[in-house]
Amino acid sequence: MDRVVTDFGARPNTAEDTVPAVRAALENCAGRKGIRLVFPPGRYHFYRDAAPERNLWISNNDGGVKRIGIPLFAVTDFELEGNGAELVFHGRMVPLAVWNSRGIRLKHFRVDWDRPFTLEGRILDQGRETLDLAMSPATPYVIREGRISGLDDDCYPQRNLGVIEFDPERREYAWDTRYPWLPNRAVELEPGRVRLFGPFEPVRIGRVLLLRMEGRHSPAVSVGRSAEVEVEDVALHAAAGMGLIVQESRDLQVCGLKVIPAPGSGRCLSVQDDATHFCNCRGRIVMERCRFEDNWDDGSNVHGIYRVVTQRGPNWVVTQVRHFQQLGVGMGEEDGDRFE
Template sequence: MKFRWYCWLAALIPIALMPQTQAEEINVADHGVLPGEDATYPLLRLIQSVEGESDITLVFPKGTYRFAPDNALEQFRAVSNHDNSLKRMGFPLFGFKNITIDGGGSTFLFHGRISPIVIDSSSGATLQNFSIDWDRPFHSELTVVENNKGDDTFTVEVDRDRYPYTIKHGEVLFDRDGWSDPFGSNIVFDPKTQSPIYDTKKYIVNYSKPVKVTAVGKNRIRFHANGRALPPVGSVLITYGVNPTSRLCPAIHVANSRDIHIENVTVHAAGGMALIAERTENVTLEKMVVTSTSDRLVATRADATHFVGCRGTVKLENCLFEHMLDDGINVHGAFVKIEEYLGDNRFIGAISHPQQWGLMFAAPGDKVAILSRETVLPFHQTSVEKIEVLNEERFIVTVSDVPDDLPDGPLSMENLTWYPDVVMKHNTIRQNRARGALITTKGKVLIDSNYFSSQMHGILIEGDNKKWYESGGVQDVTISNNVFDNIGFEGGPVYPLLASPLLTDEQRMGEGHFHRNIRFLNNTIRSFNGLVAQTRSVSGLTIAGNTLEFSSDYPANSEYPSIDLHYCDNAQIVDNTATGFDHALTIAQSADSTDVEIKDNIGFQAESK
């Protein structure tokens, strides 16, 4: 046999010196995709021309590229936590391997109901160096110029060029770009802080019935408050549509994919979330920005980022999320209802929330838990052998085994395979409605060296089988070295950390704890209300080394315990320091909390059980 010397020689050559696969760069201008023109159809033809190819980079010379729905590819899309519909897409990226969209600093400007970027069944996709905006956003901003307690009215001024409207039969309709929205969900912002105004919930206008308005001169509308508090003069009333049509157009939708990288991408508006990812493995965000433009107070209609049923690692570093009308990040799985046991290890399952219909709950080989819907605690683990989809709501799932005696009462199922690790470092989440971060995943979680300043809880570790059906009792969470600045300016018992399952009146605590191993360490908290953490059903809790400083930015409030434990076990509350408050802050624990150590906390006092 001849000695194949060239194979031996090749084995000695370092991999770094061997030829590497080079991505093919395609200048989109060479294919008729040009700034200032409708790029929708030329880009679609270009994308279709490279289908099936790998290692492609589409390069956009810097400019403003316009996209309209008229010539966009259309497909029915089920998008978790949004409204399912026929969706027209600007960048339909299906089945690609290692495709990169490099915007070169460009703005992608969209018109009307269109989903800018959809990535499905792809691996190694990269989005970089561009911004997404709409010429007309999915909300309206109304500046309050008068209020009158005597007749229970307030008057707003509207820039009709940016937020055109008509008044018909005493109601206002906002022209969004091909459709009209009635006055719907609303919130009041303070332009000085660029955030929701303090205690904003008292100003919400009830829109369950038509909101009566009167035209009172050019660009001015008088609202009847119907008994609600009148928003202050100078504040800005934001209205952003009604369900089920207010979450139709997320900026970026990723599904059934892996190894997705988003870097230096800015989202200024969206008719939904800036990014929604589902059934995807490994997502990295580096220097992603969600923020309003200089002439608006509000950015996206919903969350900055949202991850449903993902796995691998969700990693965010050096990102800025601000001015959105919902959370900064939400990571969770989904509880699905068991409607009926058919025998032979087969169940009829139902997607529990209408805005999760169409969710891919599981595939053969996935490990699942069966749990009581009453206690939200699992009692059996098994694996999926077969899934038969009946429609976007219901499916038949066959599992490898079931208990000999299934318990009475309502049951649910949870996918244990699709939960990601989460790494968040050096991010800023601020000036938004709702929470900073919702983290409900069984993976390993590290939240370190971030800045949070949100209207509601800073970090919410929840899980519920009652409303959104978001699953994922945590197992290993470290929250360290972060700054929490004036968390909870909506008023009430709103904490930098809230860890608790959300239960209905019919649900109860079971034997065991829903969350485990949460560490809240060495954080700095600037606070007007003196609140640190509230926890329920947690085993293995450490709150240590945190510094709490008084802030006079909002009205002082000391109505609630600073640290509040309910049904917790193996907890340590040690070495925390509070300064600047005119009274000692309270550490409270319920009688059903066990093995709790409280010591060496300065500026706090522990309540007796």
């Protein structure tokens, strides 16, 4: 049974917000099985204003209240068919969240941001304590109170969290990059040309400097406490966090996933952290025909979580989480779970 987003008011290839149409379509099929949510081909924009909020603790990302573009919670036997549609998000959002669900199929769509969360600038010149950059028009910037910052849709204050050199000829991070170091002041010499003040480590003229402005608040696809989830021929072009992050789930199939910069965008970076990440999962994870390029961190990371035992009884233990990005991740919640 199909639910086509354009039947609920979505207008592809315009700047109109698609969130209300998606919410209406999901409300229309709430509680039903065997539903296909269909996006006709085109470009769809998603904004924060009407997006539903959920308090999500996403492993190895920043937890808290999230605005979600396509929320799939407590859904069974559901398919999202994108037909190659480009889903463009604005500001701090989780584009797609699948939680407490089973039998979910995500197919044939692309995820991108209108304004990514990392700045890119080609290195023009380096002085003793200065660095001149030609900023990429694909990553808008602003200088406020002598600090360079990303220009995001929500006008959140941003801070530079890290830098790395990128070799545009080899299409890879520079093997000899030296970091971390951060600019302590910036001025605009002319539109699109910025001077950063250091001191800095030596860099190579012509390379691209990536300036990370955000933490891990907006992973592209979040899957939690779900089973039998399939991802097929999906492309993730940006995210402030992981590309695909899966936690406390079982039996996953990921085929034809691409985590790459958007073709024709002129950007060097894809997602800011891991392309794929699996935490406290079980069953089988199958990955086929996947392609991960130019993400800031791992291609794939599969792990559990260690905790410190602070108290122990005959049939109970009290444990302590030691990292803020592990808060809310369950432990020992299913019958038969074993502790080592």
